[in-house]
Amino acid sequence: AGVLTIGRREDSTTFDPIKSAQNVDNWVFSNVFDVLIRVDRTGTKLEPGLAESWTISDDGLIYTFKIRDAKFSDGSPITAADAAFSLLRIRDNEGSLWSDSYKIVDTAEATDDKTLVVKLKTPSAPFLSTLALPNVSVLSKKALEEAGEEAFAELPTAASGAFTVKEWRRGDRVILEKNPNFWQADRVKLDGVEWISVPDDNTRMLNVQAGQLDTAIFVPFSRVEELKKDPNLTVHSDTSTREDHLLINHEHGALGNKDVRQALDMAIDKKAIVDTVTFGIGEVANSYVPKGSLYHYADNYQYPYDPEKAKAMLAEAGASDLMLDYVVNAGNEVDEQIAVLLQQQLQKAGVTVNLQKVDPSQSWDMLVAGDYDISVMYWTNDILDPDQKTTFVLGHDTNMNYMTRYKNDKIKNLVAAARLELDPKKREDMYIEVQTTAKNDVHWIDLYYSPYINISRKNIENFYQNPLGRFFLEDTVKN
Amino acid sequence: MHRYKFVLTRPLQFLPVLFGISVITFILVRLIPGDPARNLLGTRATPTAIANIRAQYGLDQPMWLQYFYFLKNLANGEMGKSILYKIDVLKLIATRIEPTTALVIASVILSIAIAVPMAAIAARNEGRAPDHAIRILSTFGIGFPPFWIGLMLMMLFSLELGLLPVSGYGSTIGEKLVHLILPSLTVALSLSTVLTRSLRAAMIESLKSDVATAARARGMPERIVFWRHVVPNSLVPTINLLAVNIGWLIGGTVVVESVFAVPGMGQLLVRAIFSRDYMVVQGVAMVFAGATVLVNFLADIITVAVDPRVRL
């Protein structure tokens, strides 16, 4: 019982799931709307959501879902038609930010109230995973059309998830109330949830320490040690899919040379970064597929930290006086700290680094334009399947392999093939190959993985999120 | 009354200022590198998705045409649609305007409440210990950044003493007032230093003025001389200083709003700038500018009311 208050950085921007690509929104969508298929707590398995069960045709093109007996919060039944509507809407709606990801859907039809048939244009191994995305949540066609898209985005009139939206005080908080019509209503212990925006990290922590918030998310690494000492608090560390990595612009001079990139990898002391920046909380990364995720290759090669050798390799490659422009995201504490650290580490290998601190929007522009040599970025998975990230990072897609301009046809073909391969064992092998090749080519430099760190008051139980970020507030208890 | 004739004519002079501001913000935000569409899409942005969004918000049109639409909207009392929040900018601002206004007003009141007695003590003890103490103290007020002062206040009043809420805004009037104490105190601590300095100088001058001498010569005790003659005569320059600083003050709430999680326009503005939400930046800039102009106008009215000699 009770209302759980959660402090976070920013407030929601909308309640129309297809119109946002931000975690701030997605994490609330998951509380309010249910999906056909969910990702479990470990982040490695899919489990039934509103779809009770499903079958896949042998050619991998036709998916048939059986919709569970469930109701929207307004009391109307959740039907296969609603599910079809939601799936087609995210593909076709003008304002959808996700249409590209669902272009693979050819048709989606409700053959009866409880049966949804989806036909794909091509087979796709990750398709089921994409259905777990909060953005493709099942919305009530009727409610949406009655309220109108805009009003619905302001305050959804029908929820399919554990909570309904009671009030949204813009800029301040989203107030959720238990949805009595939720199909798992007895699982939900809380009367409601308030997502409260407290932008300043220190203030947010202080709120929990002073007992004015039950929980707070986005705990800075630097605060963990100290907060652990507070007897009123529990510090949670939940596995995430976050990986921080150093982008390298392969088109810039010596950086096109694999030996130079390998030398750079060896010049970087990732352990020191983990210790300094994450206060030992993170873990050195060895692959672009995060640890604990599907098909992560634990034995992937790891370049040793060896600045002397790096220096020698650079000299051999004729790049002994390497000068690099390093684009740093302003306002991001972690990024800035990594930059300062890397600058000194690379100096030891004879590489001069110019830091260029710009605001994040601008750094995007510079990365896209290729106006950089190196830059640190991070990625968190939206879906359980590695395909999404792999395609973006190594699929030789329209985004120049995540702005690195990395080129390797072998990898390109491998990524495309893995997407179509439906046999999990074979797929796993393919992904291991992708991981080792990418590592050898140093398409980018993997730095570290880090968990989600949240705090809660001692009276809060079962407050956790899965690696994809979903908060399981239906399990949370406030004593 | 004749003295107040300017109340009717002055607003006409606001128009060019607001127009100028609209042009400058419009151009400025678009000159900043960065793309609202990419921001919205985040890491997964694909070129087609970006083009799609740009088209939706008319960002693919030539600049002059965009400005034309902007003006056309403005004439209809609209300011376009937020790219980030997908709703009408005016509607969005309407939800955020109250906390900022309340914060600014509370800060001004509080700074006056701090500055007047401080300046009075300093001026009446010119060159002596209390005067020096206040001047040193007031330098501290500006030297330490608001986020530092804010945090210290929070730790003291909320964590240690448990007297006041840490942050936020509240929903009832009472709650709001309680929530505003710390943030407005934070602003006031730096604003009042500026005011104290100006007021102190004006008071010292007034204390030595013929007006004060004349009052003393008719046997008025120092208390009456000070409050009835010196203070009113020192107010005008300070009011004008406050008015000039109001733009800075409104801008200054940005940091305080984010430290204290006040859901106001400052926070909205920062988020809008960083996500290149052009329409919102324009809208908020116009509202801020309008407020500044309005406050200066009010200052004019107060000046005329306080000092019967002034005509505008």
Add this chain to the structure above:
Amino acid sequence: MSAPVLSVRNLKVDVHLDSGVRSLIDGISLDLGKGEILGLVGESGSGKSLFCRALVRLLPSSLMKVESGSIKLEGRELTEISDPEMLQVRGGEIGMIFQNPSSHLDPVMKIGGQIAEGIRYHQGLNARDARAAAIEIMTQVGFSDPVSQYDSYPHEFSGGMRQRAMIGVALSCNPKILIADEPTTALDVTIQAQILRLLMEIRDQRGLSIIVITHDLGIVAQTCDRIAVMRRGKLMEEGPKRTILSRPQNPYTINLVNSHPSMPDTTAPTQTAAAKLANPVKPLLEIDDLHVRFPAGGGILRGSTAKTISAVSGVSLQIMPAETVGIVGESGSGKSTLARAVLGLTPISSGHVTFDGTDIAQQKHAGLTKLRREAAMVFQDPYNALNPRLTIGQMLAEVLKVQGKFAARDIPTRIDELLDLVGLERDFANRKPKSMSGGQCQRAGIARALAVDPKLIIADECVAALDVTIQAQIIDLFRDLARKMNLTLIFIAHDLAIVRNLCERVVVMYRGEVVEEGRSEELFARPKHPYTAALIAAIPDIDPDKPLVTGANTGPAGPIKSVKRIP
């Protein structure tokens, strides 16, 4: 004399500066009888104001201290009473009227409120009774409509009315002694006469004792019973008015009395003028139907509902070479504006100004160039007319350089010459205005005007701020210069006595118009216009037997009708 109300013995005031202790009031002893008016005269800086402030413990600086002496008010020793008791004395027993009502009245408080304030505080009346009492006082000091004027602010009144208000404020606490510190210096003669008369009336009605501080012996002669002369903090001489004026003992007093301009002047400058008129020449300056209008509302103090203010309306004048012409008229009559317009410093609305044959409106460039090389102005306020950042030498050198009439090499010599000419020591070249007295600044201003080597000098009230002794020196200087250098001089003043002494011809201005014009001795002897007559009558004469006449005696602030009314 009955037992004195106030009795000061051996009062000493010192100022303690870093550089040492300086004595400002040096052992002054004085008595003030009941119902008596005592005139305190002396040069600027002699300690007159300080003496009076010392009485009520209102010294202007914390560095000053009453060192010794006694001040007895009706037997009570004021030097020993506590500060709260002193509050009762100030205002309640001793009231003060200050020289400059504009700066001593609170600009943001209603006139009535300022009068009522003292009443409420000293007599403990409630707001309503205090208001009634204040209105009563306002009537007494000559407000025509006290009930509505009660709610007016100081800036809405003329200087004369403000001074009346100041007197009202002083009277509000019902004091036994009134100290009037130069109460009329800022006012013109007609108003001055009214105020002085008011003071005497109040004395008669209330039986007050009054100390009048002034540097004008004429005022003393007209109003006071006894005179005390101060110089450098010391009392020079003291005694009944007639004794002092007719048989001054102290050399300083003798000098003071002799330099008063209202003394019959034996060396009238008429012969030279007559000689010049014998052979008529072209006028140097010709003013034809000159109008200068200012947009209304710009003048903060005189804002009116009219669209424009006619500061000068339809003035025509001819000034002959080597002539000395005086322009007189009350404050605001347009004298300065006329002068500035003639020199092209204020735009002309209509009419013509021809200087030495060139119309400066039509041939603007040529006219102004000529004017700037051949005409110069001496400004009313000696301090403000000099750039505070330049030394006198730098200032003169700059003028000489720009005018280009001297080779750079000769400039230093020329500066020395100029300083000699105006009677300043040569080392003044290195001094800045701040370190100079008003009279010295005025001389520097004249030196600057002479540096142009002009044919025409316009001197705008250049002696109003100075005390008589210095006034006399400057007048002499002008007279000398006019004679030696064949200067044409236009001398603006509101002090008719000086004009009569110096000028051959007098022009009387009233509300922007010339109401009368003529040869000095004639105009002063037989004024044709009633306004001129009123002005002349209002000059306080040093002869106590020529009684003071308030302007046409039309009661308080009675307006004097112009012949032609301006719309």
Add this chain to the structure above:
Amino acid sequence: MSILALANLSIAWRKFLAKRLTLTLGAGILLLFFLIAVGAPVIAPYDPILQNGDVRLQAPSLLHPFGTDNFGRDILSRVIWGARIDLQIAIIGVLFPFVIGTTVGTFAGFFGGIADTLIMRLVDIILAFPFLVLMLSIIAILGPGLSSFYIAMALVGWVSYARLIRAQMLVLKNSDYAVAAVSLGFSRPRIMFRHLLPNAIAGSIVFSMSDAVLVLLGGAAVSYLGLGVQPPVAEWGVMVAEGQSFITTAWWITLFPGLSIVCLAFGFSMVGDGLGEMLGMHE
């Protein structure tokens, strides 16, 4: 020079001190900072950007009097080197606005008319413009770095000076000595720059001292939003901003640079007050 003359000189000096205590004290503080800035390479015990993983987040001690930051850099050394940047920020950040504003204000006030109206409208616009938008956009457009900060400061800051000088000019150009200068046939530039400007400028000089403080703070605010001086350069505002995540655990990271800002600000405002007294502003 004889002993007597020396004694006289020292007496005169002491008198000057007594009279100009504020100014002297302020100037002394500024001089101290200047010396620290100049002598940084000699005074600073450590390299300000050298990281040392062994001594991270150490509280003040004998070895590190101001403690160390999260990279193990010596705060004292960083504060000392920071004096270089911050003095530069304060001086350059005031100099350009001062020169531009004074020039513009002089012309606007002296000539009046259309130019004046246009300039004053521009001033109104800039004053009414949210400072932050302007600052952030200019920095973003020009690219990060100190020079952009200076340009942004100059573009925004000249307004105050222009207003001050213009107001003074409007008064002074009607003063008797200005009119006297006209009547003596002086040229306009001569009147403007030799006669009026020196008399008009006192207020601006005094203001520039408090402006220096504001510029320092502006720098700190920009740093808070992450767009200040480029790392790893030591600058107090950035140090304070960087230290905010350690406020509760390592207070020394923010306190010492914060105090340095306060002291420098104090020096500037003392000089401002002192100049004000000297130039007769408060009389």
